[in-house]
Amino acid sequence: LADGEGFLLTGRLSLDTHPWLADHAVWGSVILPGTAFVELAVRAGDQVGCDVLEELTLQAPLVLPEHGGAQMQIHVSAPDADGTGRRTFTLSSRVQNGAGDESWVRHADGVLARGAARPDFELAQWPPAGAEPAETDDLYEVLDGLGMGYGPVFQGLTAAWRLGESVYADIALPEGHASAARDFGLHPALLDACLHALALGGLGGTVGVGRLPFSWTGVTLHAAGAEALRVHVARKGTDGIRLEIADTSGAPVATVDALALRTVSAEQVRVAEAAHLDSLFGIEWSSVTVARGDGAPSRRWAVLGRDELGLASSTGAVVAEYAGLAALREALSAGEPAFDVVFAHLPGTGDDGVAGTVHSAVQGALGTVQEWLADERLADTPLVWLTSGAVTTVPGGAVADLAGGAVRGLLRSAQSEHPVRFVLVDLDGDPASVRALPA
Structure with missing residues (x-):
């Protein structure tokens, strides 16, 4: 980089190259899931020797266009001068379409760090003793009514149990998509499905309100390429959520120390979409023939x-x-x-x-x-x-x-x-x- 140390990671996302992203629709618009930003940030951390996503805060959603794609950039700074190896990063995109390239939009920023702690959990006993089965048959119909239109790839929650204020759930990619898990640290659709357990209530959130991830703290990936998961979702503090994620044997896959969510409205999605789509529209005048009546108008x-x-x-x-x-x-x-x-x-x-x-x-x-x-x-x-x-x-x-x-x-x-x-x-x-x- 011309202006100092650091790294720049680039790429491109589109519904042509990643068609499964079309299964993540919010209020009718295809939104890049927050879990995909996590995957991108974790991958950037791998590149620079950081094994902890210490913090990631989402600033603006990325609405993927129906045609064309989004050019992505992750800028990772030089490590802090204190010797801890912490690095800040920003994640930005600009839409590419037939009308030309749009302005860059910053979607997230955060901190990468070193020194991941060993996982202090395992989920070998499944479901946990004393857990009561939770009704999940109409889960995705309920979420659709809240504006969260999940397609087959993202409908990964297959069973769930409640134990106190915690929810335990089975998560799996659908048949035909499981092999894609090896291309990711943790497939975004799998991690996103872990969050669907929140709709089952009992976690300090509001039942009946659509919410999306806003900030992630202490994300550590312990194993890569899992095709199916067990997840323990628990309340962390007043408004936070903690996730402990394991594979089907109970061995740790990932930890999310704290996750904060925010409600999302249709208007917020429309504003984000308009930020990218305005340039597709222009004023163009056409000549029309006006029928004129005879004599003066009778109106006052x-x-x-x-x-x-x-x-x-x-x-x-x-x-x-x-x-x-x-x-x-x-x-x-x-x-x-x-x-x-x-x-x-x-x-x-x-x-x-x-x-x-x-x-x-x-x-x-x-x-x-x-x-x-x-x-x-x-x-x-x-x-x-x-x-x-x-x-x-x-x-x-x-x-x-x-x-x-x-x-x-x-x-x-x-x-x-x-x-x-x-x-x-x-x-x-x-x-x-x-x-x-x-x-």
Whole structure:
């Protein structure tokens, strides 16, 4: 590395190269499981002589695209100067798709260390004496209802028992996938299935709430390549979970000293997905033929401010002018019937400069929108906001009206909450555009 000691590990993940990852869906989106981040970090530790994943904290989920893949990087720092051999690391990705490479997103960071302790458990007696069988037949239906859509590869919990506040479970990869375990330290689908025991309750968590791993502490891999597991899941402290994982003979495979989980919502997943998918979308305008009726429109129109665009003269409509929204509301209070459409447009730019004009335009529009939504008499009247040159309809074209563009952004947000109450119209200066407004 040009900027000092350390290591950079790189790779690529996709649903083409790792199709089994498609079986890990959260709220309908394929999310790289937290256990895969653990596997990557442990592998990085092997590379630099660290046998303990001392800490791993997840910062952002990785939503895998349906097409293309994710370029991965793990940056491992130089060892600490105190001689302990501890190293920090970060794990990042960027999506690669037909639209080009996206920005890098940091998904996790943590600490690798040396000096793994010998395991202090074994699970040879199975199930443990006194453990009571737990019902697991509908486990994955329950998890699906919580937004955790696990496919066959991740449906590895086959039996479980309760003993006090602990849960013991059998975990196995499905037939046809077991041989893949030898390619991993601990197959992420196996480790993920160990966490499904949490849905059986009794571990200090909330039954009926979907949760995903957030931070891992003290992860040690004692043996690699296991195809089936026995796991003991117990509460650690107030909110933590401890996992003791063994193979089918009871010999230790892995230890997770503490695991913290957080609830996950559909909105959080959508935000993470949008971070990668926004670049796939762009605004593209298409010409359409507008059917124009004969004669002047019969609807009643009003304008906030002066009719500087010549709505009345260009369309033949009867247009009432009001100094502002307050004047319009006063007229309604005095008995004026509601209008079919009310038009608003930006005042002149003034002498505030570009930044000042944008600020004042957005603040003025915000006040108008808030007042408009607060008056129930206007609920059935669309507010049509007119701009000119605030958008460009050709690739590479320049936006002439920056203040209008900013106001359109504000109003698009209002449209998302009140889709039928606001209409955005950008005019190009051609009188024919004004004449087309009735249609």
